[in-house]
Amino acid sequence: QVQLVESGGGLVQAGGSLRLSCAASGRTFSSYAMGWFRQAPGKEREFVAFITWTGGGTYYTDSVKGRFTISRDNAKNTVYLQMNSLIPEDTAVYYCAARYRGVVPPTTYNYWGQGTQVTVSS
DSSP: OOOEEEEOOEEEETTOOEEEEEEEOSSOGGGEEEEEEEEOTTSOOEEEEEEOTTSOOEEEOGGGTTTEEEEEEGGGTEEEEEEOSOOGGGOEEEEEEEEETOSSOOSOOSEEOOOEEEEEEO
């Protein structure tokens, strides 16, 4: 069982930055690939970023490439999403998710966090 807790969300002006964190419980975090997703009001949840369980590969949706960076610190059981040059369209609830030994962005995940709100004002 893995529990995920996101933090770091908040209100920021357009052009600003935020760093989201997702802390995982359990001693097997290093065996899980991690993904970040977001859901804006009235919209479907969408994929944002993914990092393989080894940390050797990362994937991003086109709209965040060059602005967002996903990383992980296995010693801290934490995955991060550094978000720069934020725009109002990035406003959403952001979720992290874990997939056992994922090497490419999967269609399903084993565990999900509860989400953290990010609001970007214009």
